[in-house]
Amino acid sequence: MNRTRPDLLISGDAHGKDSLPLVEIIARLPAAPAVLVITEHITEADARILLARGAAGILLQRSALQHLAWALTAVTEGSRALSPEIADAFIQRFSAPPPCRRGVCERVASLSTREREVLVLLSDGLPNRAIAQALHISPETVKDHVRSLCGKLRADSRIHAARIAWQAGLVA
Numbered sequence: 001m002n003r004t005r006p007d008l009l010i011s012g013d014a015h016g017k018d019s020l021p022l023v024e025i026i027a028r029l030p031a032a033p034a035v036l037v038i039t040e041h042i043t044e045a046d047a048r049i050l051l052a053r054g055a056a057g058i059l060l061q062r063s064a065l066q067h068l069a070w071a072l073t074a075v076t077e078g079s080r081a082l083s084p085e086i087a088d089a090f091i092q093r094f095s096a097p098p099p100c101r102r103g104v105c106e107r108v109a110s111l112s113t114r115e116r117e118v119l120v121l122l123s124d125g126l127p128n129r130a131i132a133q134a135l136h137i138s139p140e141t142v143k144d145h146v147r148s149l150c151g152k153l154r155a156d157s158r159i160h161a162a163r164i165a166w167q168a169g170l171v172a
Helices: 017-027 044-052 061-076 084-095 104-109 113-123 128-135 139-153 158-167
Strands: 008-013 034-039 057-060
Touching: 008 017, 008 061, 017 034, 017 044, 034 061, 044 057, 044 084, 057 061, 057 084, 061 084, 104 139, 104 158, 113 128, 113 139, 113 158, 128 139, 139 158
Parallel strands: 008 034, 034 057
Antiparallel strands: none
């Protein structure tokens, strides 16, 4: 008697996390098939849990037909498949600066308009002379602004100030 194992299981549910028990059971099997979850709605946290526990992919029901063909190919070949909406949420979360730590945004807000302009250019890696040329001020004035903004930001260096600017969302 020959037995065959499926290469892929598709689980459909309303909230993504409803497939979690199935995903966990399947993941424990030897030569486990890939599990693709199709769901009406899923939170980012539930998507991360499903993927961490063994799901090979997650598609949102509203766009599943559009993406099913490539998703099936991807998961059966050992890759992951996510609906573009889910992938975009992950990308935005991990490519955005971390949320401002307490006090950082307030310190940036305390900068004058000119200090913010200097900080943005400083964050681009420009030296004082180039910042001076861009803002039509003297290099000595730039030096004064850098000293002042580093003091207000409690930054130890220009690089530290640039990182604070990035954390506050002032620069990309």
